[in-house]
Amino acid sequence: MKDLLDGYPVITQIPVAWGEMDALNHVNNVVYFRYFETARLEYFSHIGMMEELARTQVGPVLSETSCRYKLPITYPDTLHVGSRVVEMQDDRIIMEYAIYSEKLGAISTIGTAKGVMFDFKKNRKAGVSESVKQHIIALQPELAEDLNAVQ
Template sequence: MNLAQFTHITEEHVRWGDCDMLGHVNNTLFLRYIESARIAYIEEVMHSDLLPGAQVGWVIADLHCNFRGQLHYPAKLETGSRITRVGSSSATIEAAIFANGEPAPVFTSTAVIVWCDYQEGKSLRIPDRIREAIRGHEGDVEGL
């Protein structure tokens, strides 16, 4: 797996406060990094409204992660994201974090996100405008 396989890239830097007493980035921060990348993908590619008070939107139904290496301060991070499958009401988004231009990721994840009505707590069909936005950005994706 390499960064070129991803269609959406976000950049950030490890902050001094991201590190724990052992001097490496705390494991919970990896999830924050991919959260930032996922939100950027949703906003920039899907043009979805994530503002407080929205009636519908994405929730995470399933998340798997794999720690492949350590991160230390300072480090420049590039997080790649891509949608690999679209169902009726859900989509699978993969992410990988690459550090300091290295070819192998230090962290990978796969998440299933579900389009839902927040008040009802029920899944909804992903709107056609979002399906088209994903297709326009990703090209061929399973389920589209």
């Protein structure tokens, strides 16, 4: 597993619940977006995003998401969802996810999400704060050059 999720600094473990299965005996397609959400929030926890949102009322809103299903997941299983930032622009963060299935011993699903920073007090887009950028660089030093180019 470690090799397959290499490059993902945050890995979230999620047990598959019986209720996530659909009539075709595999995890329903919409559930994967919940898995991505759980992983995204754990990544945000690592970079202090939620604390900053509480303090400044500026945080990301999901503007786009995608999912590529490679292998069906079934109950019981334990998933490991890798998350990372792959691109940052002045006002948005693009993340990537990979779901590793313990039962299958393989990556079952990959996904992306674009979060646009939003100022909830002023009701308009906002920029990615310097603090968030620096926390991302601390977690993913390989992004330092790309993030500095955005500034």
